[in-house]
Amino acid sequence: MSVIEKTAAVVTPSEARQSADAAAQIERREGAKVMTSWQTGRAARDARIAAGAGLAHGKIVEAKDATRLLEAVIRPGDRVCLEGDNQKQADLLSRALLAVDLSRVKDLHMVQSGVVLPEHLDLFDRGVAKRLDYAYSGPQSARIARMLFGGKIELGAVHTYLELFARYFIDLTPHVALIAAVSADREGNLYTGPNTEDTPTVVEATAFKDGVVIAQVNEIVEKVPRVDIPADRVQFIVESDKPFFVEPLFTRDPAAITEGQILTAMLAIKGIYAPYGVQRLNHGIGFSTAAIELLLPTFGERLGLKGLIATHFALNPHPALIPAIESGWVRQIHSFGSEVGMDEYIRARSDVYFTGPDGSLRSNRAFCQTAGLYACDMFIGSTLQIDLQGNSSTVTTSRIAGFGGAPNMGADARGRRHPSEPWLKAGAEADPDSPAPLRRGRKLVVQIGETFGDKNVPLFVEKLEAIELAEKLKLELAPVMIYGDDVTHIVTEEGLANLLLCRTAQEREQAIRGVAGYTDVGRRRDRNMVACLRERGVIRRPEDLGINPLDADRSLLAARSIKDLVRWSGGLYSPPSKFRNW
C-alpha cells in the first residue's frame, strides 16, 4: 500500500471550514497513488479547535462570545448534543446556539436525551436544526407534537435513555457536545456537582471520537471539588452569569396524595412487595409510588416487612423516601440524577447514597439505567393509558412526552443471568412446566394507578392513542412505553391483577378489565370469568388481601406535607420555594 498521509499539520484554514463528513469523503482507491488519510476526523477536530481558539484565553471563552465560538466550531449538518438531560440544562449554550448566523450554522442534527427548554425547539423553528433524535420531552410534549405534525422537525426516533446513549457510540456520535457543569478549573477539569446525569456518557462518545466538547460552567475556580470530567476531554469553557437550570422533577408533595393512591399503595405493598420479597427495585415518579414510600415506615412496619423489602434502589433522591431512610428501611440508593434541595441531606447520609470524596452526590444516568435494567427485580410506576393487552403509553395525540428511562426499567432484561428470589418466583409463575434449571426468571414490571386520572380521563382504553399518532405521523412503530408482554402486574384501587398467571390472551384481557373499575373497559368485563380469575388468585381484591378500603386514610402517611419531610430530615432537606407554603 502506498499511502501518503495527510496530517493535521497541513490542514489549511479553508479546509477547516469543511465538515468532518466532507473530509471523510477524500478518495480512497485500492492500489492507486491518491491523497488519502485515516485521520480525517482528527484533522477536522483540530481544525474546529483552531477555529475557536481565537476567541479563547486558554480554554476560557467569555459568555458574550459564546455564539461566535459556536459559529467557529460547528459546521452545517453536524450532529450536536446540546446537553438537555432529564434535569440539568445547558441553557446558556442553548441560547447561544439559537443566535447563530444561519449562513454559517444550519441544518444541525440534534442528538440529545432531553428536549426540555423552549430554546431546544426554537432551534428547529429558526432552521438552526433540522433533524432530531431524543428520549424525553416532558415540558415540551405538546409543542413537540405540533412541530412534528407541522413538519418542522425531521424525526429520527424517540429512544429510551440507554438506547440513545448506545447510539452515541455506534451511529449517532456527536461532532460537538455542549454540556453543563457546576465549576471548572483553568485547565478544564470539570465538577458536575450532584447532577452529573448524562455528562460522562456524552463526553466519552464525543471526546474519544474526534469531537469537540464545550462546557458552560457556573464558575471558574482554582481547584474543582472533585474531577468528574478530566480536562483533556474538554476544549472550551464558557462561564455563565447564572447557574444552569435544574428542574425539581422528583418532588411529590405528600399533601396532594389521595386516599385512592394510599389504597393502591397498600395493595402493592401487601400483594406484591411482601409475597415476592422485593428488595432491589426502581420506583416511578408518580403519587402512587410516593404513597408507597410514605407507607413503608407505617403500614409496612406493622406488617413486619422492614429489612425484607425495599432495601436497595435505583432511584433519584426522592424526598418522599426520607422517612423510610430515617426509619432504617433503606440500605443503598444509586441515582440517575439528583433532586433540588436534597444536597445537604445526601451529604449527611453517605451510607445510603453514592458520594464523591468532596461529599456531594455522584449521579450517572447511564450506569443507573443499567443498574435498573440488570440489578433490580422490580419496576413499579404509573402511566397514562393501558390497553387490553397491557401495553402502556404516556403518548396522547396531542402530547409526545418521550420515553426517558421507563422502558429500560420496565422491561425484562433477556441478558440477565443471576438468580434472586423474586425473579425466580415470577419466572415460575409465568412458566410452571419448564425444568427449573432452564427456566428464565422474570422481572416484576408493575403498573400502578387509579382507574380514572386527572379530569376523569380513564386509565384503561380499548386502543392506545399512540397507535393513532403513529398512523398520523407515518411512524413504523407506535410509541409504546412498556409492552404488554413485559408487564407482570397491574394495581388499581379496585384490586391487583397478576398477569403472570394468565394462560391465554382472553384471560389476560379479563384480568385487566377486572381491575379497570368503572371505566368503559372495566364495565365491559365478563363477570363470570372475572369471578373465576379471582378464585384462582389472578385477581385479588382489597378484602382478599385483608385490606379494608376504609383504612386507606391519610393518617397512614409517614409525612403528610413537605414540612413533615423537612422535619424527618432534621432540617437537612431544603425544598424549593414552590413547595414551601409556610
Added chain:
Amino acid sequence: MEDLNFQHRARARAGGTRQSAIVGVVASGNLEVLVERSLPDADCALEIKTAAVGFGEVWSAVIDDFVERYSPGGLKFSINDGGARPDTVSLRLAQAVRLIEGNGQ
C-alpha cells in the same frame, strides 16, 4: 349541573342507631355525602346534584355495587358532587355508612 335520583331495595337495615352523618367536602374532584336514617328498613334512596353532566350510567353502576355490598337499608343519601371520580364516590359512600353505623362518634 345535573340531578340524578336512585331508589333501591336493600337486603337488610343498616346497623347502628345514629340518625345522620356527613362526610367529604364539596370541592373539585370531591363530594359531600349527607346520610339520614329516614326511610323504611328495606328502602334506600340517593339524590345527587352533580357538576359533571352525562355520567348517569357510571353513577348507576357505582350505586348498584354499593347497595349490593353494604346493604344500606333505611338510609337516604343526599350528595353534592364536584365531579369526583367513581372510586372517590364509592369510598365516600362507604365512609358515610361506616359513620352512621358507628355509635354516635
